[in-house]
Amino acid sequence: MADLFEAAGLTPPHPAPLAERLRPRTLEEVAGQDHLLSPEGPIGRMAAARRLSSMVLWGPPGVGKTTIARLLAHAAGYEFQQISAVFSGVADLKRAFEQARVRRQAGQATLLFVDEIHRFNRAQQDGFLPWVEEGVVTLVGATTENPSFELNGALLSRCQVFVLRRLDEAAQAALLERAEAAEGRDLPLTPEARSALVALADGDGRYLLTLAETLFGVASATPLDPPALGRLLQKRSPAHDKDREGHYNLISALHKSIRGSDPDAALYWLARMLEGGEEPLFIARRLVRAAMEDIGSADPMSLVLANAARETFEHLGSPEGELALAQLTVH
Numbered sequence: 478m479a480d481l482f483e484a485a486g487l488t489p490p491h492p493a494p495l496a497e498r499l500r501p502r503t504l505e506e507v508a509g510q511d512h513l514l515s516p517e518g519p520i521g522r523m524a525a526a527r528r529l530s531s532m533v534l535w536g537p538p539g540v541g542k543t544t545i546a547r548l549l550a551h552a553a554g555y556e557f558q559q560i561s562a563v564f565s566g567v568a569d570l571k572r573a574f575e576q577a578r579v580r581r582q583a584g585q586a587t588l589l590f591v592d593e594i595h596r597f598n599r600a601q602q603d604g605f606l607p608w609v610e611e612g613v614v615t616l617v618g619a620t621t622e623n624p625s626f627e628l629n630g631a632l633l634s635r636c637q638v639f640v641l642r643r644l645d646e647a648a649q650a651a652l653l654e655r656a657e658a659a660e661g662r663d664l665p666l667t668p669e670a671r672s673a674l675v676a677l678a679d680g681d682g683r684y685l686l687t688l689a690e691t692l693f694g695v696a697s698a699t700p701l702d703p704p705a706l707g708r709l710l711q712k713r714s715p716a717h718d719k720d721r722e723g724h725y726n727l728i729s730a731l732h733k734s735i736r737g738s739d740p741d742a743a744l745y746w747l748a749r750m751l752e753g754g755e756e757p758l759f760i761a762r763r764l765v766r767a768a769m770e771d772i773g774s775a776d777p778m779s780l781v782l783a784n785a786a787r788e789t790f791e792h793l794g795s796p797e798g799e800l801a802l803a804q805l806t807v808h
Contacts, residue, residue: 495690496683499655504548507541508682509648513639520545520639524552529588531609531616533624533633536641539681542619543592545641550588555615556580558589562596570604577614587614594618595627602629609635643680650675652682656689664689665697670706677710727753728763731806736771740807747806751799761787764805782808 492498501507504514504524513520523529529549534542543559550557560573577587591597609616609632616636620627624638644652653671657663666674674692678685688710695701701709727750734743750760761783768783786805790798 494687495656495659495693496686499652499659499686501541501544501548504545504552507545507548508651509644510541510545510641513641514545519637520549524549527553529553529555529586529615529617531636533594533618533620533628533636533638534641535620535622535624535638537621537643537681539683539685540641540644541682542641543590546588546590546617546619549617550590553586553588555586555588558587558614560589560591562591562593562601567601567604570601574608574613577608581613589614589616591616591618593620595620595622595624599629602632606631606635644678644682644685645680646675649678649680649682649685652685653689656686656693660693662693664692665695665700666692666706667700667702670701670703673703673706724755727755728760731760731763732767732771735767735806743806744803747803751802757790757795757799757802758787760802761790764802779808 504521507514512518514524515521516525520532534545536542546559547557549555556577558573558577560569573589577589580587594602605614605616608614618628618636624633653664653675664671664674674688675685678688691710692701695709727746731743731746731750734740734746747760751757765780765783765787768779772779782805786801789801792798793801
């Protein structure tokens with residue numbers, strides 16, 4: 478193939494990224510979402526019956542939302558049409574709906590996949606309603622944000638919401654094995670480093686394959702151990718945001734860890750928020766709330782210590798004040 482390109486005076490095309498080359502070709506190949514895609518799962522049943530309902534796929538990045546929509550259309554015999562809320566406007570929506578209407582008249586159903594659907598404003602979301610109601614399109618929206626907060630109630634009432642999970646260790650291990658089979662060689666990692674690689678990906682299959690592709694390009698006579706892996710890949714910024722889904726998920730996890738008397742988990746979530754750039758005084762206020770609501774009369778001193786930790790942080794600032802938050806969390 479390279480010789481043909483050279484004879485024509487062209488440069489051979491670059492190979493597709495590993496994540497793209499390993500994109501599943503059937504719903505059965507999608508990793509980590511058996512609760513939805515198995516023959517007993519709701520989406521698996523729809524695909525088998527070849528009758529689809531409008532739905533919203535809610536989950537973190539890299540878990541297969543786009544892939545599932547594409548394969549679902551293929552399995553059910555629908556025409557797949559994709560738009561992105563980031564790049565599309567009203568004109569693009571009208572064009573998509575008109576194309577779907579023409580297909581319907583010809584007897585062809587359309588699955589309209591809308592990536593990042595939460596980025597459409599309320600008026601744009603209302604524009605979907607008549608087309609979904611009439612069955613001109615079967616809408617499949619993908620979002621990383623809580624649909625209850627970001628999507629119109631009228632649109633949600635016409636869609637089922639399916640929650641996609643972060644890939645567990647078994648699913649990520651299967652992805653790495655698939656990558657090694659595609660490359661025809663093993664990753665240059667010790668077993669401990671392999672576990673560290675999975676932990677670094679944090680359930681994001683696309684990111685895991687991106688890291689694996691980097692490692693396949695490493696010329697190493699001996700397998701890399703965890704410290705060598707860390708030096709090569711550096712570290713990934715923890716998933717966090719200031720006012721969206723990650724913000725509420727992490728503070729909720731801190732509350733639940735305190736309520737469950739798990740100091741190690743509580744310290745982990747505290748450190749993850751601080752590392753992610755969360756406002757420490759916000760955390761301090763939430764710890765005061767936990768002392769008052771979750772502990773209360775079971776340990777009245779908790780509220781006194783919580784207020785003292787908040788005042789300590791206000792007086793000392795970071796990083797010394799963060800120790801007061803950590804000590805309070807352990808208490």
